[in-house]
Amino acid sequence: MSVLEIIGLFSILLITILILMLLISIVVGVYLIRRNKLIFPKIFIYIADNFYSILLKLFLLIGTEETFYNVGTEFYNKYYEEQFKKSKNKVLILPHCLRDAKCPAKLTPNGVECVFCGRCCIGEIIKTAKENGYKVFIVPGSTFLKRILRDVKPDGVFGVACSRDLFYGMNYLSRKGIPAQGQALIKDGCINTMVDVNELLQRLRDSNVDNKNNKTKE
Structure with a gap:
C-alpha cells in the first residue's frame, strides 16, 4: 500500500469519525433542548447562526427537514428567552395567511391593517399583544421584516410563521444580534x-416583565 493510499484511508476514517461525532452531538443536543437544558450555548448559537446549512444536511441523516426547523426554533426560543423579556421595544409579526379568506382588511405600506371584523383570530391576538407592549405587524412576506427592522428598530421580535420561514427569520435576527421568539403555525x-391561539396569547403575556413582577408580588 502506497503512502498516498494510506493518507487517503486515514482521511476517510477521520471524516467518518467527525461525521459520527457531529451526529451524536446533534442527537444529544436535540435531547437536551427537549429537556429544556442548554450546554455550551454560546458555541451552539455560533454554529446554528453560521453553519445551519451543514447542520441541516447532517440532520437529514437522522430526521426530517421540518423537525430540523422545529428543533432550531426551540433552541433559539430557549437561548433568547430571558434577553427577549428584557426588550423594551418589542414587535409581533403575524403572517397575513392567518386571515380569513374573505378578510376585508387592506394592504398598506405597514402591512395589512386589521379592521377587527371578528372573522379570524388576529384581532384577539393584536389586542393581547398591544396590552403587553408590542407593536404588531401583519405582513405578506419575509421582505417586510427588513423594513420593520429599519423603520421601527425593535430590540425584540416575536414571529409567527410556518416552521421553515420561522427558523430562517430567527436565524437572520440572531445574526443581527436581536433577541427573538417564535411560534410555528399548526x-x-x-x-x-392556523396557530395555537391560547399558547400564543399566554406566551405574549409571559414575555411582559411587568406582568411577571406583578405576579411575584401577589
Whole structure:
C-alpha cells in the first residue's frame, strides 16, 4: 500500500469519525433542548447562526427537514428567552395567511391593517399583544421584516410563521444580534392557516416583565 493510499484511508476514517461525532452531538443536543437544558450555548448559537446549512444536511441523516426547523426554533426560543423579556421595544409579526379568506382588511405600506371584523383570530391576538407592549405587524412576506427592522428598530421580535420561514427569520435576527421568539403555525399552506391561539396569547403575556413582577408580588 502506497503512502498516498494510506493518507487517503486515514482521511476517510477521520471524516467518518467527525461525521459520527457531529451526529451524536446533534442527537444529544436535540435531547437536551427537549429537556429544556442548554450546554455550551454560546458555541451552539455560533454554529446554528453560521453553519445551519451543514447542520441541516447532517440532520437529514437522522430526521426530517421540518423537525430540523422545529428543533432550531426551540433552541433559539430557549437561548433568547430571558434577553427577549428584557426588550423594551418589542414587535409581533403575524403572517397575513392567518386571515380569513374573505378578510376585508387592506394592504398598506405597514402591512395589512386589521379592521377587527371578528372573522379570524388576529384581532384577539393584536389586542393581547398591544396590552403587553408590542407593536404588531401583519405582513405578506419575509421582505417586510427588513423594513420593520429599519423603520421601527425593535430590540425584540416575536414571529409567527410556518416552521421553515420561522427558523430562517430567527436565524437572520440572531445574526443581527436581536433577541427573538417564535411560534410555528399548526396548519400552514399560505391560506386560512392556523396557530395555537391560547399558547400564543399566554406566551405574549409571559414575555411582559411587568406582568411577571406583578405576579411575584401577589
